[in-house]
Amino acid sequence: MSKINLDKLEDAQFDVLKEIGNIGAGNATTALATMLSIKVDMSVPNVALLPFDRISEFIGSEEQTVVGILLEIQGDIDGMMMFLFDMKSAHHLVNSLMMRDIHENEDLTGEFSEMDMSALNEIGNIVSGSYLSALSGLTGMKMVSSVPALSIDMLGALLSVPAIEFGKYGDKLLMIQSQFGEDDFVTGYFLLIPELESYDKILSSLGM
Amino acid sequence: MGNMIKVGMADLKVCKCPDALTTLGLGSCVGVALYDPVTKISGLLHCMLPDSTQIRNNSNLAKFADTGIDELIRQMTALGANRSRLVAKIAGGAQMFAMSSMNDSLRVGERNIIAAKEKLKEYNIRLLAEDCGLNYGRTVEFYSETGDYVIKSVGKPVKTI
Numbered sequence: 001m002s003k004i005n006l007d008k009l010e011d012a013q014f015d016v017l018k019e020i021g022n023i024g025a026g027n028a029t030t031a032l033a034t035m036l037s038i039k040v041d042m043s044v045p046n047v048a049l050l051p052f053d054r055i056s057e058f059i060g061s062e063e064q065t066v067v068g069i070l071l072e073i074q075g076d077i078d079g080m081m082m083f084l085f086d087m088k089s090a091h092h093l094v095n096s097l098m099m100r101d102i103h104e105n106e107d108l109t110g111e112f113s114e115m116d117m118s119a120l121n122e123i124g125n126i127v128s129g130s131y132l133s134a135l136s137g138l139t140g141m142k143m144v145s146s147v148p149a150l151s152i153d154m155l156g157a158l159l160s161v162p163a164i165e166f167g168k169y170g171d172k173l174l175m176i177q178s179q180f181g182e183d184d185f186v187t188g189y190f191l192l193i194p195e196l197e198s199y200d201k202i203l204s205s206l207g208m
Numbered sequence: 209m210g211n212m213i214k215v216g217m218a219d220l221k222v223c224k225c226p227d228a229l230t231t232l233g234l235g236s237c238v239g240v241a242l243y244d245p246v247t248k249i250s251g252l253l254h255c256m257l258p259d260s261t262q263i264r265n266n267s268n269l270a271k272f273a274d275t276g277i278d279e280l281i282r283q284m285t286a287l288g289a290n291r292s293r294l295v296a297k298i299a300g301g302a303q304m305f306a307m308s309s310m311n312d313s314l315r316v317g318e319r320n321i322i323a324a325k326e327k328l329k330e331y332n333i334r335l336l337a338e339d340c341g342l343n344y345g346r347t348v349e350f351y352s353e354t355g356d357y358v359i360k361s362v363g364k365p366v367k368t369i
Contacts, residue, residue, distance in 0.1 A: 160234070160256065168263055
């Protein structure tokens, strides 16, 4: 029997998970900003435990097209990790990474080329790597991530993947939102989806 | 046309003619539409997981294909539908991410489809049409007036089954 109940999370447990999200997302955005050599200006991450029918609302509408990057985590902690970027942010990231002149490339809604997709995957790699190493440093546990998988589709459809994973344990999903960038903020969403047993490990490694 | 009633994730709704039912952004979840062609009473289920017996926390009936279909039939017959006349159309159950290591939870779409079909068979409900699997999300609309199941996806033409 697990110590944690996602539907009736204690305040202290929620705070710890929130802090983990803060640290992970903070590191991930710093890594990304360094890679893209843009000024880091990060907002305080917004953490929420949401019921399934409201998870899309947190980001946008269910039918909005977004870029999703999914990785599996293995090691002392098992689970999944997901990053979501809206189309405009994803184009902005790819254009910065490819050092394209953004002013000549005003179309921020069009399709991605194969090269762009691979750049997005690389962004996923970097972001997840720094997220996990922060989490690993904090908890003293070992974890590795799989090769990222990328999908561009409706928000609701992409979110069904982590929602199903959470659905096995409860009716809510833990979501961490982080914004960063220069003048024009890039919005990214981080979802850490540990398996239920892994929650216990995370919490007990932090003395809960 | 009547109202468009929205069905959320792990949710189900029933309606009478001329209302319509919709659920947005089906991924690995499955949208099961049941229909009584005589009374035109319709129901739509958006289930996430195949089997309620495998999960400890199973109080939300609409979360699972098995208990979700049970509950959908119960609510539809309560509204006046005849169980023996019911027909079904299903959509969804995609695999949204192509992962190299096939973790069970990533194949859940496929398992959802199988579970839904088995449950329908148990009730002797005929499956008229399906648009399942593959790797893209779907928004579905079910019209009680015509029994049409309309499927919309990103970058693909609208499909009616």
